[in-house]
Amino acid sequence: MAYTDGYTSGEDMAFASRVAEHTGIAHTVDMGADEQLPFSFPAGQPTGVEPVLEAAMFAMDASYLHPVRGLPLHLTGHGGDIVLDSSSACWVRLLQDGRRRQAHRQVVAFARLRNTAPGPYWKALKEAAVLGRAGALERAAKALERGPITPQAAVAGWSWCRLGAGASWLTGYGRHQVAALLRQAARDQQPEDTDEFDQWAALRSVGASARGWAPYGQALGIRPVYPYLDNQVVRAAFAVPALARRGLVAYKPLLRAALPQLPDWLTSRRSKGSFTAQHIAGFARHQGRLDELTASSPLAAGGLIDPAAVRTSLAQAARGQSATVIADLHQLIVTCWWLTGQTTRREVAAC
Template identity: 80%
Template structure:
């Protein structure tokens, strides 16, 4: 198919190549299906069972500009379309299939990786500091680089001659109103997302099997139509309960099961030589040694199933109770909050107060309040407060210098003025969490390529996300049962699995990794562009790092994790540029 698309591209393994502003063609490992009639054209690039006949059936939607209709096939893919005048491109709702764009002398260039846009890649240091201090959710339109916007998950990019780039909504969530109504739809979508891939592979497929509900459900469905080689990581810090459930799932499904036992060499934050860098910092970068160890047995298989994203689509946060307050359903919100607190033997008062404050402020108001707190002076690390917040200044905010606080406050005020995100708490939270999960999967792509693993994320497929988000967050937020949507949608899962209430954690591994690598991490942070550029106070971080390495301050570990991988990524970027210059 030859068409005058605007520029686009991707790394090997899944997307689009471009030559100038000419015709789109597939990368060596990509699958492209296309159809056209005259000037009207449509292409799907990536992992989907869509056929050319399916595409031809939607050419009328291209002519009419019904862009969201082009994103409703199973799988994970990019869509590129043209009606002869306008050009449309989108990735998936989660943002695994990213789209970046920038002004070009002949219009707007777009690409699936920022490095293919033909302009210098300059990391946006104030934005990275802001994400560390206030969360990553407030700037979904910004990429990691200066002057390179990103199409946020749930949107597509529409380009027309002589007009600025336009973002169009492609979310297309049709409310189900209750759990029972939406569960059947979700069950069909998720089952198809897993099983169509396994059938298409026609061979043994790999799968993560942590013992949690999400990966276990994927393995059960996959084993129903194919042969699965499941892999599990364990070490001296791993939950014994997780291992017991993983072994029981493997036995139940007759899946081949390989248990990889890690040592001190696999602890987080080691950053072994030869580790890929990628186009953006990603938390999984700290776990590369662990990934290398446990994924080795499934190298080279046609696909590798994961449970990544299951927490986002199957569950909901306490933002659903803020939504009740926003809707004026105060009594119902209070009843649920009290019941939730009692189940966990905690006092409901602080929880209730936090939720009321969130409902009163809204997203924009919370951003302004956070900016004001930064402008007043140093921020102390807030104790973990039960309850949801639009914008909580975490430990990262306490590490900012005066210059850093000023620049982050500016970005927060800008985000508050633009009001590009939902003002309903549950909608904001689920889309923010979805994009974060998608960014994590997207950022792991270079690691997967290095490890010769082809990960798929069935929980993050468009139709799976739509089916899950159609069920109200309040219905997905189980008080008594855990992840009630999964149990209702897949009644064939064994009761001993869906009745599990606990969830494993890598906190112990992270503490051990911080202790093992403390000296090297301290030097990494001190020499990073964030410290050298005067945005973070290395002395403040050093104190937090020492406390966390001793296990004295577990509440800051998540922020330390993000800071460390950001500093490592920035330092690696700088080193790569120096090598290229030589």
């Protein structure tokens, strides 16, 4: 199955068609419309017991997954990027182990493949190795306590904690509350080796997403199965060092090693599908409603976020002027929508 609309990359659709042709499976294409754009939150959409990013895509999922409604099982690829690949945290681990030259070679090769300057990327990784987890969280807490945060384009490269655009929407009270939470997190027992910490943190995040999507799957008549989250698959993949799973040229090198019969055009692909254009269009289509949602949310009512600051960022994103805030806006909007639903549910129950 594939989803397409007026914002979908032609390269993604061509690749999906090629995969279907190579495997000899039926290729069902769902043609989406503006009604399926993110952040529509149609009436009757379940809220579930926890916020989940996929909530913003419910209308798209309802359309895209309709062909598998009622089937006994629906296999998904969630978690594949984590167990078959790894992040640049593995290069920070090289620095932690004193293997500076090897780390630098990896960073330079990675930057050259993407025609970017390696300097800022290398600097970010060195900072992560020097600060450590507790140091990075403490630095973020101090930055919040000093005063308002100005949203900046994030430098590519792994970090223990990076203050994104969301930090710029916090009130003074909100900044101090988040700073306290960061210091509390710094005292938690977590792996200090970056590659180990990152892979388990990413896996927990995907697992939480799968758990949170369960009410949506039930509402849509879908029974998802997550083979990449299976305990045996995770143990087998994580038994391979993260550095060996980190691909520069090869697309998921562990996949290529496990299934050498796969064609080179598949395993050497370095691009990845994105819904950025759909998000921007969704912000524009639902801008007024989303403004109202964040301004009336418990986060605003509790004095944690500044609705005017959010409104400015949302307007910029809706015009396509600030792609760096899209991920943070996505998280905030879903959280506000979920919290509002929980508040409404409690009010109805009280009546």
